[in-house]
Amino acid sequence: MTYQLTENTLVLSQDYELFFHNSGSVENCLLRPTEVLLKFARRKDICITFYVDAGMLVSMRHYAETSREVSGMRDQVCRNIEALAAGGHEIGLHVHPHWNATRWTDRGWDFSNTRYSPRQYRAGEFFDICKSYCEELAEVAGAAITTYRAGGFCIQPFEHIGEALHALGIYTDSSVVPGMYLNDHDKSFDFRKVPDAPWWFFDGEATVSADSGRFLEIPISSMRLSPFFYWGRALDRLRQRQPPSVYGDGLSKAIGKVSALRRLMALERNVEMSTDGPKAPLLESASRVGNERRLCHIMGHPKLLSTESLNRLERFIDQHEISRFESVASLANRVRAGLSF
Numbered sequence: 001m002t003y004q005l006t007e008n009t010l011v012l013s014q015d016y017e018l019f020f021h022n023s024g025s026v027e028n029c030l031l032r033p034t035e036v037l038l039k040f041a042r043r044k045d046i047c048i049t050f051y052v053d054a055g056m057l058v059s060m061r062h063y064a065e066t067s068r069e070v071s072g073m074r075d076q077v078c079r080n081i082e083a084l085a086a087g088g089h090e091i092g093l094h095v096h097p098h099w100n101a102t103r104w105t106d107r108g109w110d111f112s113n114t115r116y117s118p119r120q121y122r123a124g125e126f127f128d129i130c131k132s133y134c135e136e137l138a139e140v141a142g143a144a145i146t147t148y149r150a151g152g153f154c155i156q157p158f159e160h161i162g163e164a165l166h167a168l169g170i171y172t173d174s175s176v177v178p179g180m181y182l183n184d185h186d187k188s189f190d191f192r193k194v195p196d197a198p199w200w201f202f203d204g205e206a207t208v209s210a211d212s213g214r215f216l217e218i219p220i221s222s223m224r225l226s227p228f229f230y231w232g233r234a235l236d237r238l239r240q241r242q243p244p245s246v247y248g249d250g251l252s253k254a255i256g257k258v259s260a261l262r263r264l265m266a267l268e269r270n271v272e273m274s275t276d277g278p279k280a281p282l283l284e285s286a287s288r289v290g291n292e293r294r295l296c297h298i299m300g301h302p303k304l305l306s307t308e309s310l311n312r313l314e315r316f317i318d319q320h321e322i323s324r325f326e327s328v329a330s331l332a333n334r335v336r337a338g339l340s341f
C-alpha cells in the first residue's frame with residue numbers, strides 16, 4: 001500500500017554536543033538551550049530528534065572515575081537525556097570518534113592529537129567505537145536507537161560505517177545535506193550529486209539511491225546562501241567568540257584556510273536549513289519547503305541556539321502552514337509502511 005503526505009510536515013533534529021575546539025560548559029551548551037527547546041516543543045506539540053554525541057558520554061563515564069567534576073557533568077547530562085526520552089523525543093546516535101582519544105585535563109577537555117573523521121580509523125577500530133557509543137547511549141536513554149547522524153556530516157565512504165550500523169540494527173541515516181560540499185583536511189563530504197527526492201533507500205553510498213537498499217536516507221533540507229554570510233562569521237571568528245545571542249560558550253575548530261577562503265569567495269552555496277543562531281534568520285528567505293513535496297527537515301545544535309532561533313522557526317512554521325511534525329524515526333517508519341512522494 002502506498003500513500004502520500006497530505007499535510008506540510010516538519011522534521012526537527014538537533015545535534016546534542018559540546019564544541020570540538022574549546023568545549024564550552026555542559027550548562028550553557030546542553031542543559032540551558034535544551035530546556036528552551038523542550039519548552040517550545042511542548043507548546044507546539046513537536047517531537048524532536050536529538051542526535052546525542054555518544055562518545056562524550058563514554059568519555060565522561062571513563063573520567064568520572066577519577067574526577068568529581070566530570071562525574072557531576074555526566075550525571076547532569078544523563079538526567080537531561082533521560083528527560084528527553086521520557087518526554088517522547090527521539091534519541092539518535094551521533095558519532096564523533098575523536099572522543100576515543102580525548103583527555104580530561106585541569107583545563108578541561110583536550111581534543112589535541114585526536115582523529116576527527118571515521119575514514120581516519122581502521123574498519124575494526126571504527127566498528128568497536130560505534131558499538132560502544134551506541135550501547136552507552138541506549139543504556140542512558142533507556143530506549144532502542146534506530147537512526148544515525150555522522151559527526152560533521154562525514155558519512156562518506158559508507159562501507160565501514162554501514163557494517164557497524166548493520167551490526168547495531170540501525171538502518172536509517174540522516175547525514176546528507178543535498179548540494180553541500182566540503183573538502184578539508186580531516187573533514188570532507190560531497191553531496192553535490194544526490195537523488196532529487198525527499199528520502200531514498202541506499203546500500204553502497206548514502207548519496208546513491210538503490211531501490212532495494214537496506215538503508216534509508218532522510219536528508220536534511222538545504223538552502224542557498226550568499227558569501228556575505230561567511231564574511232560575518234569570519235569576523236566572529238577573528239574575535240574568537242560566538243555571536244552574543246548564542247547559548248553555547250565554547251568554540252569549534254576552524255575549517256582549513258583554503259576551505260574558508262573558498263567559502264568567502266563562492267558566489268552562492270548550499271547549507272543546511274538550521275535553527276543555529278547565525279543561520280536561523282535565513283529560514284525566512286528559504287522559500288521552498290523541501291523539494292516542494294510538503295516535507296522540510298531543519299536541524300540545529302542546542303549549543304548554537306540563540307534567543308531568536310525559535311522565533312524564526314515559529315515564523316517559518318506559520319509561513320509554510322506546517323501542521324504535522326515527525327521525528328526522523330517516525331518518518332522512517334511511515335516510509336517503510338508505504339509513504340511515497
Ligand SMILES: [Zn+2]
Pocket residue numbers: 015017053094096150151152
Ligand atoms: Zn556533531
